[in-house]
Amino acid sequence: MDIHHETLIIERNFTAPPERLFQAFADPKERQVWSAPSPEIVIVIEETDVRTGGREIARCGRAGSLNWTMKVFYHRVTEGRQITFSEELWDGENILTVSLITFDFEKHGITGTRLKLTDQITSFVGESGIAGHRDGYTKALTNLAASLIPA
Numbered sequence: 001m002d003i004h005h006e007t008l009i010i011e012r013n014f015t016a017p018p019e020r021l022f023q024a025f026a027d028p029k030e031r032q033v034w035s036a037p038s039p040e041i042v043i044v045i046e047e048t049d050v051r052t053g054g055r056e057i058a059r060c061g062r063a064g065s066l067n068w069t070m071k072v073f074y075h076r077v078t079e080g081r082q083i084t085f086s087e088e089l090w091d092g093e094n095i096l097t098v099s100l101i102t103f104d105f106e107k108h109g110i111t112g113t114r115l116k117l118t119d120q121i122t123s124f125v126g127e128s129g130i131a132g133h134r135d136g137y138t139k140a141l142t143n144l145a146a147s148l149i150p151a
Contacts, residue, residue, distance in 0.1 A: 002126035008134055011140050016148045018105035018113045019080040024144060025103065026050040032101040034147045035141035042066060052077045055084075067091060081105055089129075097129045098122045117141070 003107040014021055024030050036043050042063050053106060071088040084102040088095060096129035097150040100120045108114040123129025 004121075004122075004123045004127055004130055006121050006130045008117075008121065008130075008137070010117045010137055010141060011118075012114045012115050012116060012117075013108055014145055014148060015111065016113060017111055018107055020089075020103070020148065021103075021105050021113050021115060021144070022080045022083070024147065025083060030147070034059075034143040035140045036060075036143070037136045048072075050074060050077055050083065068096075094124075096123070096125050097133065099133065115141070 007142055015086055024034065028048045032043050041060060043058060043060040044058065044066060045058045048054070048058075050056070052074060054074040054077070056070070056074070058072070059066040059068065060070065060072040061067045070089045071090065072085050074083070074085045076082065076084040082102065082104050084100070087097075087099045087101060089097045089099075099122070102118045103114075104116040104118070105114070106114045119133055119137060121130055121133050123133075
């Protein structure tokens with residue numbers, strides 16, 4: 001087993017207030033859209049309860065083949081300020097990664113938000129598990145920024 005550990009920190013400024021970013025995360029329909037790292041990947045949030053002590057089950061993969069399962073436990077949720085959760089990523093009966101992830105929302109300027117995402121990962125599939133988190137969250141946050149721009 002090729003185990004890797006890494007902590008990723010991604011910081012990004014958004015033009016929307018912290019409450020709006022929190023809402024974009026907490027709304028499963030909205031998150032299914034912006035969190036998919038590419039048009040080929042589909043994320044289906046089957047059940048969610050974004051609150052301290054809440055849980056979530058989601059599946060993802062290419063359309064027609066949602067073979068990965070994400071099991072989430074929300075440890076601390078403070079509306080408009082912070083979301084901390086642990087996430088297990090499974091491929092059938094095989095665990096791929098386990099992470100402790102925090103989204104910190106801080107007011108920035110008059111109407112903006114500074115988001116700091118901290119992702120502490122243990123990958124049981126080597127560097128590819130770390131790269132998947134890094135690429136996935138980088139692209140998801142770019143999608144989130146684009147989704148917040150008024151049409």
